[in-house]
Amino acid sequence: MNPALKTWAGFGGAAVLLFAVAPAALSDFRLNLLAKFLCLAMVAVGIGFAWGRGGMLVLGQGVFFGLGGYLMAMHMKLADAGPGGVPDFMLLYGNGVLPGWWEPMRSPVVTVLAILVLPAALALVLGYAVFRRRVRGAYFAILSQALAAAFALLLIGQQTVTGGTNGLNGFRSFFGYDLADPLNKQTLYYICAGVLLAMVAGVRLLMNSRYGELLVAVRDQENRVRFLGYDPALIKAGAYALAACFAAVGGALFTPVAGIISPADVGVVPSISLLIGVAIGGRATLLGPVIGSIAVSWAETGLSERFPSIWTYFLGGLFIVVVAFLPNGLASLTFRRRPSPATGKQTQPATSVDLPATSGGHP
């Protein structure tokens, strides 16, 4: 079967599943839960690209997820407070004066632009500065993780303007639509599903583009790419920024879906659990991160409902099994059955660098 055709078929199948089967089969509550998982999967798509293809172990995606989530939360809080209003928690715990940097988020347009641009710009600048100094592998991982820890601490410490450990919640509307209405919750799900599919499509295009090839080349042999006249720092920073943007969009949609964003969703632990799904699914593949992330989220919820006191052991066990026996994730199971490297890429020698993901990220 033509691999392009197969990708196309897979994509169509996923669309049917998300847009027709899931809404018909699931209750309002479960559909909203799935929407939440899809938001986390958006982050996973970005991680898969930056880590699997670019070799950057991004351990701190919670930062960008949180930036997107908090920006959206700020807008929703202000929209609920009405024109000139101040969010309820500021009246309760602060002095009731809106800080200047909250003010722009009153505008829905500015909010959406900020979600799309701010985290990506931050990642681009930060990434370029770091990668230019050839900080790589574990050092970069530690750096990105420290960023997540610092971000969570900052949010907790500034209770009067960020809500502290409580985070921001109690939203009533999303761009004018009442969040208590099940129909609007459903629409929110469709938006999540659509955005996720668009992201996967985008990554698929990038993977096969010249830039995608360069990124994999940088992952596997950074110096050779440099000698060819490219700037590896810029190539990597680009992928990092894209992952940040995806995480921010995921966070921005997560906030209205879950109804809350708090420092517990953005710190080190959630950043790592985002990564676990990607690792389990298979980081270097197109769909591995998405499927892995949704599967892990689903397993977390399902197991914790069935075995509330011991569910964490199952999850730990699953992770150990995957790391020990399937280091390239569940996607490697499909590799084994078929000898040709069919990760949805063309079968031509020039692109066979796409083989399992690599020591590049682990010096």
Place this chain on the structure above:
Amino acid sequence: MPHSSKSTRRSAVTIALAAALALSACGAKAGESGSAAPAESCVDTSGSAVKIGFLNSLSGTMAISEQTVRDSLDLAAAEINADGGVLGKQLQIVAEDGASEPTVFAEKADKLISSDCVAAVFGGWTSSSRKAMLPVFESKNSLLFYPVQYEGLEASKNIFYTGATTNQQIIPGMDYLKEQGKSKVFLVGSDYVFPRTANKIINAYAKANGIEIVGEEYAPLGHTDFATIVNKLKASGADAVFNTLNGDSNVAFFKEYKNVGLKAETVPVVSVSIAEEEVGGIGVENIEGQLTAWNYYQTVKSAENETFVKAFKAEYGAGRPTSDPMEAAYTSLYLWKAMVEKADSFDVAAVQTAADGVTFDAPEGTVTVNGENHHIAKTAYIGKIDQDGLIYPVWESEGAIEPDPFLKGYDWAAGLS
């Protein structure tokens, strides 16, 4: 090569098209925004059993505390079931793990209400877990019974607060220090909403009562290096400390306090988050003689408490102490039972209407529900930690204190909320 790039482009176009189609499909469904009528309740009371939900953290950092609350909830449910249930129906427990994360609490609360259709939910511990669940209970119009002392400034018609609010714990704690002639108080707390709000109240109280606050320090949750803070405390010349630290930080704080030579006799520490369970973890030798402010201790003398302690130890082992949040959780289930029986219905609105004035002879003493703010009148006890690891009351309020979550009855608190 040319073939492959062409097929890539073709598939790209199709993917983009599919995505566009997908997005437009959702636009069509957006519809008008609804009028947000409260969701129709799906609670099933037709059978011989009625479902209730227990939602506590059984994993994550709060598990060690919240498991004890779950244990006493289980005990209360077993007792009620053995005694014939509520309105003749056996309680069927749906247990969930809040995983110490506000987001999970919100999700599980939603699940218990919408998917399991429970009549009421019992649980939560941290302020953030309660704040996360509040909008869920309000929008789905269900009931939460929250068993832990907290920072006040809240009164939801969908929540019953069976722990202390600030005027039943923080203010009695300060009253006691004032009575002891303390005039220079140092504040130390974890960096989250409860300590910050408590300290805001203490500052206002101090100002009105001629007490000087000689320092106010916060440490991140889980912080264990207290050398700097304790040195500041020593240098401040404080004659008492009000401690709102939570969890592990207490271990480090009291060790450091002892290291620099401070003594409970001269600079006592009043803690509001250290109960019987925590004393063992901190080490009795580090904390003996220090004070706590709560509304219940295992040592409270009453027939009801004797029965409760005995039943608890019979179920979970003689080594397990009982504490304030555990007692408040135990009491909450009995209060709900009393409300339902008074209303003769499990219906949320009926229970809310019936709630005012409902009493229960709890282990801590008789408690009464305030129908207006959904808190309960409780007696405050200042306790001293003894070398056997238990806490013994050294002072108690004159009768039960009416709950006042917004401190409306205190002139000095006028600017606080």
